[in-house]
Structure formats: C-alpha cells, structure tokens
Amino acid sequence: MKQFVTFHPGERIPVRDAEAMAGDSKQQQLSVRVYNTLQNLGCPLVDGLYLREADSMQELLCTPSLHRMDILKWICIRICPSLKEKFSTIKSAQTEEVVKEVTRFGHEMMLCKADDRELIEGFATPLRQLLFLEQLLMSAQDSSEASSEEKPSGNEGIRNDDLLRELMSPDHLSDLVQLMNPVCNPWSAHIREHLRATHSAQAKTNRAKANDSNNRSHHHSTLAKLGGDDLTEATRLLQSTQATLEELRKECEFLHSDPVGPGASLSPCALKVAISDMAQLMTAFSQVYNTDFKGYCQRAPPVLSPNAHVFQSVHHLLHSCNMELEALQQLSETSSSLTETVRRIQTERRYWAKGEKHTLPNQLETLKNRYAAFLTHHQS
Numbered sequence: 001m002k003q004f005v006t007f008h009p010g011e012r013i014p015v016r017d018a019e020a021m022a023g024d025s026k027q028q029q030l031s032v033r034v035y036n037t038l039q040n041l042g043c044p045l046v047d048g049l050y051l052r053e054a055d056s057m058q059e060l061l062c063t064p065s066l067h068r069m070d071i072l073k074w075i076c077i078r079i080c081p082s083l084k085e086k087f088s089t090i091k092s093a094q095t096e097e098v099v100k101e102v103t104r105f106g107h108e109m110m111l112c113k114a115d116d117r118e119l120i121e122g123f124a125t126p127l128r129q130l131l132f133l134e135q136l137l138m139s140a141q142d143s144s145e146a147s148s149e150e151k152p153s154g155n156e157g158i159r160n161d162d163l164l165r166e167l168m169s170p171d172h173l174s175d176l177v178q179l180m181n182p183v184c185n186p187w188s189a190h191i192r193e194h195l196r197a198t199h200s201a202q203a204k205t206n207r208a209k210a211n212d213s214n215n216r217s218h219h220h221s222t223l224a225k226l227g228g229d230d231l232t233e234a235t236r237l238l239q240s241t242q243a244t245l246e247e248l249r250k251e252c253e254f255l256h257s258d259p260v261g262p263g264a265s266l267s268p269c270a271l272k273v274a275i276s277d278m279a280q281l282m283t284a285f286s287q288v289y290n291t292d293f294k295g296y297c298q299r300a301p302p303v304l305s306p307n308a309h310v311f312q313s314v315h316h317l318l319h320s321c322n323m324e325l326e327a328l329q330q331l332s333e334t335s336s337s338l339t340e341t342v343r344r345i346q347t348e349r350r351y352w353a354k355g356e357k358h359t360l361p362n363q364l365e366t367l368k369n370r371y372a373a374f375l376t377h378h379q380s
Helices: 015-040 054-062 066-079 083-088 095-108 117-121 126-153 156-167 170-179 189-225 229-251 268-297 308-347 360-379
Strands: 004-008 011-014 351-353 356-358
Touching (some): 054 066, 054 126, 066 083, 066 126, 117 126, 308 360, 351 360, 356 360
C-alpha cells in the first residue's frame, strides 16, 4: 500500500515521487547558485551564455565536456594562481593530464579522493558534482576577499621590498645574523655555505677594524702623552668597549662555527619569498584570531565545584558495585558450569558393562541390585 504526502488540498503524491521532486529541486537550486556565483566572480567562460533555465545550467555544469573542464581549470587558477603556468604547459588535447592535475588539487583541498576521476570528468551524480563545484567556488570567493583586503594597503611588491629593506637595515642586522646562526637548529648545506662566506668576510673586516683601532689607540696615546687628558679617557673607554665586545663574541659560539659542505648561497629572491609568506601567514592568523579565537582566549577560567569529593565517593561506590557484579557473574558462570558437568555425567554413556556402555545412574542401580541379591542369598 503506497504512502502519500499532501502538498495542496485534494492533491496527493507518492512518497518516492515526492523525494525525487525534492532531490531535483535541490539540484536545480544548486545549479542556479553555482552559475550565479561564476557570473559574480567574472568567469569569462559563462559570459554571453544567458542561461535562464535551471536544467540548462545543470547540463552545462554536470555534463562531461571540454567547456566544463575549462570552467574547472578557471576555478582552480582562481584559487591558486600558480596553477596557471602548469595548465599552460598542458595541451588542450591532453585531457588526462588536466584531469589528474585537477584531481590532485581537489585532494589537496580535501574536497575529493585522490582517485576520484569520475567526479572531475563529470560522470558522478549531478548532486555530488554541484556540491563539489560549490565548495570550490567558496574557496575562490575567500581568495578573492583576501586579495581585495590586501589591495587597499598598497602594492604588495613595494611593501615586501620595504619590509626587506627594513630587515636588512643596520638596526636589525644583528638580530638577522642571530636568526641565521642558530645554536640548536643547524641550517641546510646551501645556507651554511653562505654563512661560512659571510663569517670569513666579517672576520676580515673585524681584523681590519682591530688593526685600525690599535693604530688609532696608539695615536691617541701619543696625543694623550702630549697633554690631552680627555683623549686619554676616551681611549681607555674605547679599549674597554673593544674588550667587552671581544668577550661577547667569544661567548657567541655559533658565530665561530665552520660549516662544511658545498652549497649555493641564500639568494635575495628566496629570502624575499620567505618574508612575503611570513607576512601573509601573520595577516591570516591575525584575521582568524580577531574573528574566531579572540572571544575564546579572553574568557575567564571555569570555576570548579567545591563538591569534588562527592564525585570521588560516587566513583568509589560505583567501582565497588562493579566489582561485586563481576563476582556475582563469575559465581553464576561457575554454577552453570557445575550443573552442566553433573548433567553430562548423568546422561552420557561412559561406563562399560556386559559389552555395552551405560550411564552412571544405571550402573549404580545395577550394583545396588546385585548387592541386595547377594545379601538376600546369604541371609537365607
């Protein structure tokens, strides 16, 4: 007997048909939403189509075709612009390579499996394809919003150059040298080679400065002997400062390390990229902290209940109850085992007599009868 769902007075539709209609309605809504999102993002592949029917939009987005694959490529490039160069090296006829690359990107975004080729090629169910496209477009919108937020702050390249110039300034040079020479975290081979060359150059410079300082000290001492008390005091201060700096330099063992092994020097381009990545990560973390984490971090710590001993007593009582229940269960199992053993002894034929096996009660009854007959015969 079919079940019916009433939509309007006097109109009844079977439940399965109603579920199918609901599924089709959801697919149509997703199709319209995905198509409108593509238009809002300015996708050139949907310009000039002017689709108005949801079925036409679904056919465009869920039917295997080169146009659909181009839309997927555009969305991936929108999320990760570095893919544009990789896609440009793939010919239009090499659809397998495009499918592999899009599948790998979707797996990295945790939106599909590593071998989910049917979803990328367009052979999966329309609902699954539309959900996948919607999630991709959400990531594309987030990327667009992040880039739009960064635009008012000025040119990114100029900002990175300013940041690099500030880090390389004399005020921060000592901190930068300390960061590039860790004690407990050695660098890789190419950075060690760069540091070795830098240290050798610094050693030559320090020796030259030391010789110059000694010459100046000798000259100043000569002038002091001629009668300059101020020069004598300044020379003594310079010498004490130089001795303090030498002691500090001896304490910094990482400045005297001699890294070995060939390697390329650290290029300014690589340092610029690292600084740019660090700035973007700090910006993203600040945004997430201000929007999501800040409210949780400023909460007061929870107040513990003063009745903690009650919970401890209840825990001990429950533990004792569990132990007693386990003992009762073991006693019940032992009793059942003994009952089964007695029943088996009474019912199984184990004992031989006159060429046949008999049960224990039968054997006892026979023995009892024989003993009674023996007593009757001798008493008579």
